[in-house]
Amino acid sequence: MSQAMADAMSPPFPAERGLDVYNKKLGMWIFLASEVMFFGALIGSYVILRFGAPGEWARPGVVLNIKITAFNTFLLICSSVSMVKAYASIADGDPKKMKFWLLMTILGGACFVGIQVFEYIHLVERGFLPSGVREGSELAELVTAGTLPGATMGLYGSTFFTMTGFHGFHVTCGVLSMLYLYLTKALPGKFTTTDYAGIEVVGLYWHFVDLVWIILFTIVYLV
Amino acid sequence: MSTVAAAAHTAHAHHDDRSFIRKYIFSTDHKIIGIQFLFLSLFFLLVGGILAMQIRWQLGFPGKPMPGGTLLPETMAPGGVILPEYYIQLVTMHGTFMVFFAIMLLLVGVYANFLIPLKIGAHDMAFPRINMASFWSAVASGIVMLASMYVPDGAARAGWTMYVPLSAREDLSGAALGQQLWSVSIILFGLSSVLGSLNYITTVINNRAPGMTWFRMPLSIWALFITAILGLLAVPVLAGAAIMLLFEQVLGTHFFDPASGGQALLWQHLFWFFGHPEVYILILPAMGMVSDMIANGSRKPIFGYHSMVFAICGIAFLGWIVWGHHMFVSGMNPTLGSSFMVSTLLIAVPSAIKVFNWMGTMWRGNLRFHVPMLNAIGFVAMFTIGGLSGIFMAATPVDMFIHDTYFIVAHIHYVLFGGSLFAIFGAIAYWFPKMFGRMMSERWGKVHFWLTMVFYNCTFFPMHIIGMAGHMRRLYDPTIYDFLKPVQPMNEFISWSAFALFASQAIFFVNFWWSMFKGEKAPLNPWEDNGLEWTLPSPAPHGNWETPPTVYRGPYEFSAPGVSEDYLPQTKKLPTDREPALTPAGGH
Numbered sequence: 001m002s003q004a005m006a007d008a009m010s011p012p013f014p015a016e017r018g019l020d021v022y023n024k025k026l027g028m029w030i031f032l033a034s035e036v037m038f039f040g041a042l043i044g045s046y047v048i049l050r051f052g053a054p055g056e057w058a059r060p061g062v063v064l065n066i067k068i069t070a071f072n073t074f075l076l077i078c079s080s081v082s083m084v085k086a087y088a089s090i091a092d093g094d095p096k097k098m099k100f101w102l103l104m105t106i107l108g109g110a111c112f113v114g115i116q117v118f119e120y121i122h123l124v125e126r127g128f129l130p131s132g133v134r135e136g137s138e139l140a141e142l143v144t145a146g147t148l149p150g151a152t153m154g155l156y157g158s159t160f161f162t163m164t165g166f167h168g169f170h171v172t173c174g175v176l177s178m179l180y181l182y183l184t185k186a187l188p189g190k191f192t193t194t195d196y197a198g199i200e201v202v203g204l205y206w207h208f209v210d211l212v213w214i215i216l217f218t219i220v221y222l223v
Numbered sequence: 224m225s226t227v228a229a230a231a232h233t234a235h236a237h238h239d240d241r242s243f244i245r246k247y248i249f250s251t252d253h254k255i256i257g258i259q260f261l262f263l264s265l266f267f268l269l270v271g272g273i274l275a276m277q278i279r280w281q282l283g284f285p286g287k288p289m290p291g292g293t294l295l296p297e298t299m300a301p302g303g304v305i306l307p308e309y310y311i312q313l314v315t316m317h318g319t320f321m322v323f324f325a326i327m328l329l330l331v332g333v334y335a336n337f338l339i340p341l342k343i344g345a346h347d348m349a350f351p352r353i354n355m356a357s358f359w360s361a362v363a364s365g366i367v368m369l370a371s372m373y374v375p376d377g378a379a380r381a382g383w384t385m386y387v388p389l390s391a392r393e394d395l396s397g398a399a400l401g402q403q404l405w406s407v408s409i410i411l412f413g414l415s416s417v418l419g420s421l422n423y424i425t426t427v428i429n430n431r432a433p434g435m436t437w438f439r440m441p442l443s444i445w446a447l448f449i450t451a452i453l454g455l456l457a458v459p460v461l462a463g464a465a466i467m468l469l470f471e472q473v474l475g476t477h478f479f480d481p482a483s484g485g486q487a488l489l490w491q492h493l494f495w496f497f498g499h500p501e502v503y504i505l506i507l508p509a510m511g512m513v514s515d516m517i518a519n520g521s522r523k524p525i526f527g528y529h530s531m532v533f534a535i536c537g538i539a540f541l542g543w544i545v546w547g548h549h550m551f552v553s554g555m556n557p558t559l560g561s562s563f564m565v566s567t568l569l570i571a572v573p574s575a576i577k578v579f580n581w582m583g584t585m586w587r588g589n590l591r592f593h594v595p596m597l598n599a600i601g602f603v604a605m606f607t608i609g610g611l612s613g614i615f616m617a618a619t620p621v622d623m624f625i626h627d628t629y630f631i632v633a634h635i636h637y638v639l640f641g642g643s644l645f646a647i648f649g650a651i652a653y654w655f656p657k658m659f660g661r662m663m664s665e666r667w668g669k670v671h672f673w674l675t676m677v678f679y680n681c682t683f684f685p686m687h688i689i690g691m692a693g694h695m696r697r698l699y700d701p702t703i704y705d706f707l708k709p710v711q712p713m714n715e716f717i718s719w720s721a722f723a724l725f726a727s728q729a730i731f732f733v734n735f736w737w738s739m740f741k742g743e744k745a746p747l748n749p750w751e752d753n754g755l756e757w758t759l760p761s762p763a764p765h766g767n768w769e770t771p772p773t774v775y776r777g778p779y780e781f782s783a784p785g786v787s788e789d790y791l792p793q794t795k796k797l798p799t800d801r802e803p804a805l806t807p808a809g810g811h
Contacts, residue, residue, distance in 0.1 A: 015345075015771065016435050016803070018428035023349045026429060030421045034459045041463030045478060045489055054484045131475030132483065154483035158476035162467065 028201045032208050035170075039212055042166065043219070046159040055151035062148060063128055063139060063156070064221050065119060072115045073217050076171075079108030080210040083203045093193040099186050102199070105206065106182060109175040116168050120161075130161040163216055170209050177202055241765075249359075251351035252765055256358050257337030258658055260328050261651075263362060265735075267324035270369070272725055274317040281305045281313075283718025285700045299377070307699040308397060311380040314697050316372060318383025319405070322505065323412055324365055326639060329647045330508040331416075331454065332361060335423045335447045337654065341756035341763060342444050342778075344432025344771045349425040357418040364411035371404035379405035382697060384498070387479035387490040391471040399472065406469035413462035416454050423451035432755070434774030434803035438532070439793065441754055441778040442525060445532050446511025449539045450504050457500035464493035488553060495546040503542040506606075506638060507535060509646035510577060513599040515778070516649050517581050519752050520596030521588030522789045524779035527580040534573035534580075541570045551622045560619045567617035574610055578603060589782065589789065593750070594668030598649030601676055605641025609634055612687065630690025636683045648672070648731065655738065656745030660762040663738040667730055674727040681720035685713045751790045753778050758794055775800040 019026060050057055060066065086101035127137020132154035134140065142148040181198050185191055191199060250256060280289045292303025299309035336354065340347050348354045372378040378401040381390035385405070393399040427448045431440070440448075468490070470476040477483035479490050518525045525531060547555065547563035581603045590596070612634040615621050625631060648671070655663050689710040694701060701707040701714060748757040755772060756763065772794040780791040791797075 014433045015429065016431040016433055018431070018437070021429075023425050023429050027350060027353075027421050027425045030424050030455065031417070034417045034421070034455045037456050038459035038463050041460040041493060042467075045463075045467065045493065048489060048492075049478065049485065052484075052486060129475070130470060132477065152484050154477035154480070155485060158470070158474075158478055158485075161474075162470060162476065166466075 260332035264328035432771035442514035461497035526583030537573035609637030633686035661742030678724035
């Protein structure tokens with residue numbers, strides 16, 4: 001962060017500052033700590049339930065579409081890269097490029113959510129619900145055939161939808177926040193090389209959401 | 224707000240042309256938000272108390288029609304006789320309202336908001352609009368929780384600890400919408416709490432006035448800061464658990480359902496991993512404010528300031544690794560039980576350090592028994608009793624017998640009422656002048672304190688005894704058990720004392736509301752205290768200071784040598800004081 005930006009972000013009066021981080025950024029880091037605990041509760045529960053499950057867990061790829069979700073993961077990671085590029089652009093004093101990269105990030109995030117929603121609809125059609133497998137559905141037939149373990153499908157559905165659902169909710173909030181910033185500050189040119197805290201702070205949030213997804217993708221889809 | 228003399232006003236105020244709505248309803252001013260939380264939480268304290276009165280009626284006079292009981296619906300109390308289904312709702316909602324909406328909001332919502340910027344020399348919180356959002360989401364949460372009592376099937380009824388499967392299954396509890404609303408309310412409350420915490424933490428780290436170093440902060444602020452960290456990290460776990468519980472009922476998930484591979488114990492672990500740091504959230508701010516009030520009332524520096532800070536940190540840290548002591552009877556491996564026993568017993572050490580230090584502060588002090596001091600001393604005595612009963616519970620073999628008995632209820636109420644609530648009564652009287660520009664009545668404050676102290680002990684001390692006799696928690700009718708018949712007279716005595724205790728609180732409520740409009744006008748510094756807030760007019764103006772004050776010393780310089788008065792404000796510059804190494808407006 002440039003010295004000029006640091007000066008602009010500090011309050012205009014002398015203060016006994018505990019950390020050399022401006023308030024908005026410190027606030028976001030602290031908020032992310034609470035989010036770690038929240039996702040930790042959900043993911044920790046998943047780990048406990050899976051390890052303590054009364055039978056085998058469904059094999060990867062039978063219920064969930066790994067290929068599409070892998071693309072989605074790549075998309076989200078790319079949107080993190082475009083976020084960094086947006087941040088770097090405004091830090092270097094190029095608002096035009098920043099607007100472009102921010103827009104790319106928003107589009108990437110929106111596509112991620114869109115693909116997730118599409119996937120959810122498809123899963124529900126095939127009979128996958130938070131309560132497990134719907135009777136008479138395509139997946140129910142796989143259970144009867146023995147391809148899917150009936151004893152743990154309830155847990156599988158519960159944990160899958162809760163974890164990915166809340167992640168999707170957080171991505172959506174991120175997209176909306178970035179859109180808000182884009183429309184109210186980026187487009188009217190309110191971000192300058194000495195004041196781009198909004199970009200940095202929303203960028204932190206966005207990287208966090210990406211990190212959580214990488215963890216989720218691994219432990220829910222791949223394992 | 225009462226008007227202040229023009230001369231004093233111009234020295235500090237900004238030009239304030241906000242509308243009434245922006246000034247008092249949708250305010251971003253931390254002091255107004257603190258006062259809003261005060262009104263909200265006192266309302267919920269009353270709600271919790273009314274629920275308690277009904278519980279005590281049933282326990283003292285089982286099966287008898289309750290006065291006013293005919294006002295209740297037939298499904299709850301036909302002919303005024305409380306039904307078991309209603310009784311467990313009373314017990315559940317009493318705990319829920321008191322823990323979340325009374326004590327948490329009173330300690331954190333009110334005093335973190337009101338005191339932090341004032342006592343560290345900041346204009347306001349780091350994020351004033353997020354602060355406002357925190358208040359209004361707490362209001363939404365409270366409305367949802369109240370609404371849950373009025374739905375056709377009634378409120379949640381699995382105890383404030385909401386153990387599954389009773390809480391998750393409508394077929395077992397009879398509660399559907401009421402239970403779901405409980406979960407929704409808790410999620411909203413969690414949001415409010417986290418938004419508040421991140422504000423308090425950021426403000427304390429970065430917005431302190433020049434010279435207000437970490438170890439010159441008052442202990443109330445240290446306690447509120449550490450509490451905010453606890454809340455930040457623990458409350459999201461509760462939110463996650465509440466979401467899972469909500470999904471269990473609404474979406475048919477199977478997290479806690481053994482028939483489908485879920486685990487009922489998972490709820491207990493999630494809840495208590497939150498729940499134990501939660502109880503330190505419920506006591507630490509009280510301890511911090513008590514330190515301020517006792518140092519002031521003793522006209523002496525707090526004894527062992529640094530160890531008080533480290534004790535707060537120690538209690539907060541250890542609080543994360545003791546949650547299993549709420550689950551000793553759940554069938555856990557005894558070795559695991561012993562490790563929780565050891566860590567729990569360890570918490571007694573920093574707690575005891577604090578108690579001894581409060582006594583050390585008072586020792587040979589020039590004691591002033593004003594209302595806040597009385598309540599603070601009451602806190603120390605009652606908290607000590609509550610802490611001592613905690614030692615019994617920490618010992619796993621003993622807990623086997625006293626778990627889920629009234630011995631636990633006694634402990635809870637000694638630390639929460641005898642502890643937190645007395646501290647709150649003291650804090651309300653102490654900072655009332657800075658909030659409203661008037662003093663509460665000292666005489667009626669003392670009457671309230673003594674009546675409360677007597678009736679409170681009469682209500683809760685016997686609970687230790689009936690608990691040891693085996694009187695279970697959340698029990699509808701003790702008289703159906705032969706072994707409890709001998710202690711039923713004690714139940715009656717407790718109930719009468721509880722009614723008297725509740726009635727005594729009318730003195731506090733009348734004192735509070737009457738003094739707000741008719742109380743004696745307050746001077747700048749009625750308690751002759753050293754904190755920064757006492758250099759501002761009463762009530763403090765919007766924005767607090769034009770420029771932040773400079774701090775030259777710690778907050779407990781009472782009876783300092785070489786000073787004519789027995790107090791020495793933090794901002795008063797003596798000839799021997801140096802200016803703090805001013806951090807320039809770039810903040811490095």
